[in-house]
Amino acid sequence: MEVKKAMIQPIVTEDLPELQALYEELIGEGSNLAQVEAVFQKMRGNEAYHLLGYKVDGVLAGSVMGILCHDLVGSCKPFMVVENVIVSSRFQGHGVGKKLMLAIEKIANANACGYIMFVSSAYRKEAHQFYASLGYALDAVQGFRKML
Template sequence: MVTVRAIELQDLPALSHLYNELMGTPTNEVQMQKMFRYIQQNGHYYILGAFHEGKLVGSVMGIECMDLVGQCKPFMVVENVIVSELVRRQGIGQKLMLQIERIARDLACGYMILVSGDQRKEAHQFYEKLGFKDEKVQGTGSTLADLVSPADNLQMLVKYTKLLLSNVLCVQGGFIYHACD
């Protein structure tokens, strides 16, 4: 049986192992613990884990973001979706995604967005089955250092805003949208 619950501090070593499977690089566990404590205090982050026979086998993170457009409803960014290769195609990813969507609905989010790398074709098919739509938006690849220039403050602010939008929403080359309403 699989249970989905909030990740706790003692789950971080297993979560680090899952993230290594996702990203292919080890996570700095000391920094991870510091960031986790910050996330717990922030109140806008939701990190869920799927546990099978007491072992962490999947995870998803949702971040509630505030919006100042239209009805000014919040939206949720979904990140770090992973199910261990050992237990894929057993409904675990779907359970995680449905739970994070429930949280988004409870928060009255107007929509959810999900960033996924172009190379993750199988994952994209999974997201599309859940109702997400592939929008194929590309990021610029700029860094914060690129912003330093002799331009006046207004031009710098415009450039900074564009950078944030392109890198936060499209940093890995894929932009997937799902309505919560």
């Protein structure tokens, strides 16, 4: 794949249709674009949210969201929760995911976060290998989720 121009930048409203398509690839179901736009506007007004996109020749190839969280435990350092890491199947294996994760880590470091945490579905073994290659360790904790 020959790349002319690639960059990481915050997601903007005009990116939402492409982002919605990436998320559909991630979870296998679509979203209501009007609802996505409404929630996105709320997120833009909250400095804790960092939604980044990686564009290759103007095409959204991947995205990651980091949310800064305050903490009242120990040294009270904030932490970051990472969600919705996605690289389009067309661009996997070209370093897009690594660049996105390093960019979100840079934001976490700039905000003095003590750690980054995220969950990944148990069946996503290739994703787990990817995260391990970036220095993330499978923690001894269990993830719990209750669908509401």
